[in-house]
Amino acid sequence: xxxxxxxxxxxxxxxxxxxxxxxxxxxxxxxxxxxxxxxxxxxxxxxxxxxxxxxxxxxxxxxxxxxxxxxxxxxxxxxxxxx
Numbered sequence: 001x002x003x004x005x006x007x008x009x010x011x012x013x014x015x016x017x018x019x020x021x022x023x024x025x026x027x028x029x030x031x032x033x034x035x036x037x038x039x040x041x042x043x044x045x046x047x048x049x050x051x052x053x054x055x056x057x058x059x060x061x062x063x064x065x066x067x068x069x070x071x072x073x074x075x076x077x078x079x080x081x082x083x
Contacts, residue, residue, distance in 0.1 A: 024077035024081060027073040028071070041060035
């Protein structure tokens with residue numbers, strides 16, 4: 001009976017840690033996607049004429065801001081998972 005309770009308690013502890021680590025991994029993935037979109041918009045802006053160039057630069061700034069938010073969320077989730 002003690003072994004069963006110990007195994008059950010460890011299972012719940014591991015599941016909780018995995019859930020927190022999963023959040024950090026998911027947020028880092030989102031940050032990477034936004035960074036890729038930012039790079040794509042910067043490349044488009046480099047080859048575009050002026051009206052489209054400004055739009056692509058603005059989109060790149062938005063993607064950069066989103067990536068920063070996702071990175072900070074991932075950092076916070078990782079810190080929470082280690083405590």
